[in-house]
Amino acid sequence: MYVRQATKPIPPCVAGELDERRHLPDGAIVDTDYTWYEIEGVRTLTRDATAYLPDGSVVHAKTTDQAADGSGRIRVVPLAIDELVALVTDPELRISAPVPPGTSSPPEVCLRFSKTGAVIDQALARRWNAVLAQIPLDGVPLDRPLGALLQGERGRGVCQAVHVSTPGLQSRLAIVISTEQPLPQESDTSSYGGARRRLPDGTLVETREVRSAAPASTPRTDRTVTVTHPSGTQVAISFADAPAELLPLAQFEEIALNPGLEVS
Known part of the structure; x- marks a missing residue:
């Protein structure tokens, strides 16, 4: 999941690239997709939602049936599409949402490359x-x-x-x-x-x-x-x-x- 400031126009709605584009009453646009990919015979199911919000926020959330530690399948995709839509349109996740007093700055991303080695659980x-x-x-x-x-x-x-x-x-x-x-x-x-x-x-x-x-x-x-x-x-x-x-x-x-x- 990520929240960022929009730097480009909202992309066009293209068949095959997403399942649905929703236009919400407050002007938000939400794209959703439910798909899968396969690597070496192992299929992974994914659901994702991307919201383009009136304040210029872009919020994206994705869920899969893969265990968080990479150890295998959990046999079910945890969140439904409507739950993902509710998540990415939550007002508290927008860049314009006020930061609660006393909130510390977010941790720095310090491992930007794909480190080789075993998955660390x-x-x-x-x-x-x-x-x-x-x-x-x-x-x-x-x-x-x-x-x-x-x-x-x-x-x-x-x-x-x-x-x-x-x-x-x-x-x-x-x-x-x-x-x-x-x-x-x-x-x-x-x-x-x-x-x-x-x-x-x-x-x-x-x-x-x-x-x-x-x-x-x-x-x-x-x-x-x-x-x-x-x-x-x-x-x-x-x-x-x-x-x-x-x-x-x-x-x-x-x-x-x-x-x-x-x-x-």
């Missing part, structure tokens, strides 16, 4: 969230606490990005966790701004710290730590425009090597 993501929420980050002014991982495309890989507000500049801290990642077999090496070492259990730890290109009154760095376990679990943490006094690489490593973030 909600139970595992919740377990990782609980671990991240308990990590002490005293003195680091985050705009929201860690422990709210978002799934990437098709559920492969999870991530969270937060902002760190310090005088003169806002920094960005992100963590990405994925599974079934290949473990590099090259010998330990180091390069400009980066280093690689292997732990006794075979875990590979890669670190990098370079001068940030962002203008600032005091030096800032871009820091990354990537930990890849023999199990295939990979934890990558990045801190862009990082103040020198906050979260050194050693602390990054401690977070990324937390045993609660690994899938054995």
